[in-house]
Amino acid sequence: MKWLESNLVVIFWSVIFGEVMGYIGGTLEQMTWEPLKIGVSMAVVAVIAVNGITLLSRDDQASSEK
Template structure:
C-alpha cells in the first residue's frame, strides 16, 4: 500500500513540475506549449528515474 501511494505521489508531482517546466521552456524558446504532452512526459521520466534510483540506494535498516 505504501509503495502505491509513493508511486502516485511521484506521478502527481511529476505532472505538476512538467507543467511548470514546460510552460517556462515554451515561453523562453517561443515554441507552442502542450500541457498534456509536457505533463505526461515528466510523469514517465520521473517515475522511471525514481524507480531506478531506488535500485541503487539501499535502506540501511534492511541490510541486517
Template sequence: MNLLSKNIVAAIWGLILAEVLAYITSQLEGMTPDYTAVAVIGAVMALIAVNAVNAITGKADPAKQEK
C-alpha cells in the first residue's frame, strides 16, 4: 500500500471514529457538538498518527537500512 492510499484511508477512518466519539460524548453530556471541527481534528490526528508510525517503522527496518 503506498503512502497516498494510507493517508486517504487513515483520514477517512479518523473522520468516522471522531464523529462517532463526538456523538457518544454529546449524548452523555447533553451538549451539541460541532461536527465539522470534530471531523477536521479527527482527520488531522489520524494523518499525524499514520505518518509517525510510518516514519518510525521505516527507520526501524534493518532490511531498508543503507550500509
C-alpha cells in the first residue's frame, strides 16, 4: 500500500509542477498551452524516474550487503 500511496503523491505533484512550468514556458515561447498533454506526460516521466531510481538503489544496496 505504501508503494501505491507514494506513486499517487508523485503523480499529483508532477502534474502540478508540469502545469506551472508548461504555462510559464508556453507564455515565454508564445506557444499554445495544452494542459492535458503536459500533465499526462509529466506524470508518466515522473513515475518512471522515481520507480527507476528506487529499483537502482535497491539493487545497489543488495550488492553492497553481500
